Amino acid sequence: MPEGHLLHRTASELSADLAGSAVAASSPQGRFDAAPVDGCTVTGAEAYGKHLLVHLQDGPAVHVHLGMRGLFLRYPDPATPPRGGVRLRLAGPVAWDLIAPTTCELLDAAGTARLVGTLGPDPLRADASAQEAVARLRTARGPVGAAIVDQAVWAGVGNAWRAELLFLARLDPVTPASSLSQEQAAQLWDLTARSMALGRDAGQVVSDPTAPDERWVYKRETCRSCGAPVRTAQVAGRTSYSCPVEQTG
DNA sequence: GTGGCATGGACAT
DNA sequence: TGTCCCTGCCACA
Structure with missing residues (x-):
C-alpha cells in the first residue's frame, strides 16, 4: 500500500513515538545487522517520496524502502513479541517492526545526499520547488x-x-x-x-x-x-x- | 491449500 | 524490455 503519502504519515508517527528515545534495535529475521543502531537515540524520521529515513544521533540514518509488499507494524507495548519475518524492530516507548522491505540499510550523510539527488520534488515536502x-x-x-x-x-x-x-x-x-x-x-x-x-x-x-x-x-x-x-x-x-x-x- | 497478482524498483540485457 | 524479488491477499479448487 505504500505510496508517498503513507511514508510521510509513517515518518511522522514514528518520529512522534521514538524521537528523543534510545532504541533497542534488533533483526528477529536476521537479515539486517542492527548492532550499529542498537542503543542509538532517534532524532527524527522523514520521508522523501517513497523513501523513509530514520535519523540517529551521531550516526548514520536507517534508510527504508517498502517496495510493493513492505509494511510497518506498530506496537504500543514494546514488549510485544515480533511476528515472523521482522527485518528490523526499533523498540523505544513503542515498538516499530519492519516487514518485507525492498531496502533496509544504513546511510551516512553522503549516502543520504546521493539518494535525495536521485529524486525529483516531493509534493508532500515543504522544501519542494x-x-x-x-x-x-x-x-x-x-x-x-x-x-x-x-x-x-x-x-x-x-x-x-x-x-x-x-x-x-x-x-x-x-x-x-x-x-x-x-x-x-x-x-x-x-x-x-x-x-x-x-x-x-x-x-x-x-x-x-x-x-x-x-x-x-x-x-x-x-x-x-x-x-x-x-x-x-x-x-x-x-x-x-x-x-x-x-x-x- | 494453491497460484497469480500487486499501491516498486533494481538490474541485466 | 524483461526478469527477479521481499509478502499479503484474493479467487479458486
Missing part, C-alpha cells in the same frame, strides 16, 4: 502517466495516485508530458500536493474528500463519475486506469 516540479514534468520524455510515477520527476506518486490524479486533471495517461502547458503542469502539481496531503492525513488515497473510501477510476470496472467502462493500459510497466470519456488529453 513547484517550479522545478513543473520543469521536470514538462521536460520528461514519454507519457504523463509514466512521468508522474518516475521518482526522478516527482517523488512519491504511485500507481493508485496516478490513476486518480490524472482523472481529476482530466488527462489521458498517454498524453505526452512534453505537450502539457506550463499552466496544466502547475495545476497538476498543485492538485497532487493538495490531494496527497489529504491522503497523508487520512492514511489512504483520497481523491474525493466527500467520499474518502471511493475511487474515480482506480481498479474500477466503470468510471464513478460517468459510468463509462474504465480503460486500462500498460503505462510505464504498470496498469493504468482512466475514463475514456472524460480523460481525453
Whole structure:
C-alpha cells in the first residue's frame, strides 16, 4: 500500500513515538545487522517520496524502502513479541517492526545526499520547488502517466495516485508530458500536493474528500463519475486506469 | 491449500 | 524490455 503519502504519515508517527528515545534495535529475521543502531537515540524520521529515513544521533540514518509488499507494524507495548519475518524492530516507548522491505540499510550523510539527488520534488515536502516540479514534468520524455510515477520527476506518486490524479486533471495517461502547458503542469502539481496531503492525513488515497473510501477510476470496472467502462493500459510497466470519456488529453 | 497478482524498483540485457 | 524479488491477499479448487 505504500505510496508517498503513507511514508510521510509513517515518518511522522514514528518520529512522534521514538524521537528523543534510545532504541533497542534488533533483526528477529536476521537479515539486517542492527548492532550499529542498537542503543542509538532517534532524532527524527522523514520521508522523501517513497523513501523513509530514520535519523540517529551521531550516526548514520536507517534508510527504508517498502517496495510493493513492505509494511510497518506498530506496537504500543514494546514488549510485544515480533511476528515472523521482522527485518528490523526499533523498540523505544513503542515498538516499530519492519516487514518485507525492498531496502533496509544504513546511510551516512553522503549516502543520504546521493539518494535525495536521485529524486525529483516531493509534493508532500515543504522544501519542494513547484517550479522545478513543473520543469521536470514538462521536460520528461514519454507519457504523463509514466512521468508522474518516475521518482526522478516527482517523488512519491504511485500507481493508485496516478490513476486518480490524472482523472481529476482530466488527462489521458498517454498524453505526452512534453505537450502539457506550463499552466496544466502547475495545476497538476498543485492538485497532487493538495490531494496527497489529504491522503497523508487520512492514511489512504483520497481523491474525493466527500467520499474518502471511493475511487474515480482506480481498479474500477466503470468510471464513478460517468459510468463509462474504465480503460486500462500498460503505462510505464504498470496498469493504468482512466475514463475514456472524460480523460481525453 | 494453491497460484497469480500487486499501491516498486533494481538490474541485466 | 524483461526478469527477479521481499509478502499479503484474493479467487479458486
